[in-house]
Amino acid sequence: MRDQYQKQIEKEVASYRKAYDKVMNSDDPRLAGQDVKDYEVGKLREQLEANVSQIEAEFTEKIEAEIERAAKEAGRSRFFVSSPDKQYVTDITDNLVTKLTFAVTDADKSEAFSEYDAKLELIEDVAPFSEVVKQLAEASRKLGDDEFSKKKIRGLYYQLNEGLRTPEQERYEALKVDKMTGVSHKFRTLQMTHPSYSHKQAARKSKRM
Incomplete structure (x- = not known):
């Protein structure tokens, strides 16, 4: 126009x-x-x-x-997220929470986030990231008083959510x-x-x- x-x-x-x-x-x-x-x-x-x-x-x-x-x-x-994509996001985010829960040092936690980032890079479409953002918010609530991990999750959440728009x-x-x-x-x-x-x-x- x-x-x-x-x-x-x-x-x-x-x-x-x-x-x-x-x-x-x-x-x-x-x-x-x-x-x-x-x-x-x-x-x-x-x-x-x-x-x-x-x-x-x-x-x-x-x-x-x-x-x-x-x-x-x-x-x-709304974003449409296929069942396989939703399951993939669930699996990698649950795995992240598990690793953070049992991590001994902040270095262990940083490594868990690096692995999570690498898995996110395998997502080829925009839509599944709407599910990532949703599950990151839930993951943060599961981490209790772990401020190191929650701060990392908040940073990732805002980074992904900022540019997340439907067509x-x-x-x-x-x-x-x-x-x-x-x-x-x-x-x-x-x-x-x-x-x-x-x-x-x-x-x-x-x-x-």
């Missing part, structure tokens, strides 16, 4: 640049004199800004509606980024660099001084 509206604004900006050059380089006697050229450029600028505002407003309306729909879909979405949740987050980024980059660049917007550029410079 964003690409569609971004291309519309890019087209408007390109047309404006072309029209500006045509006015400034024209040999038409009706455009003789800087005042006349400035007047014609002013009309072009007003039309460009009106067109950009209309495109921006339409984009905002459409993407806000899409974000609202996506938020509902993201809220309902619907990923789409929802991407749409929010698209809205924040907007579609007017080319127009903003024009305002910062084009000679017909020198008045705005001068105003920005004076504010910084």
Whole structure:
């Protein structure tokens, strides 16, 4: 969606640049004199800004509606974890808890976590990690006062959970980024660099001084 509206604004900006050059380089006697050229450029600028505002407003309306729909879909979405994957996660997590329970030193516990990490690397899909996160929370409750192991589990839990999103949740987050980024980059660049917007550029410079 964003690409569609971004291309519309890019087209408007390109047309404006072309029209500006045509006015400034024209040999038409009706455009003789800087005042006349400035007047014609002013009309072009007003039309460009009106067109950009209309495109921006339409984009905002459409993407806000899409974000609202996506938020509902993201809220309902769940990972599907197959029975074999769920059993694999259960087995390796139970094994981790057992090793931590009977570990004599912190070095033994660190080794148990290293083995667990190696087994996690064998998981090829994203979905089973939702089960890993769930079972890590349960594993932490089984470790009693073992703060060393619980701290390690918390770190692993937050590391895995932070990037754990369903495709619907990923789409929802991407749409929010698209809205924040907007579609007017080319127009903003024009305002910062084009000679017909020198008045705005001068105003920005004076504010910084």
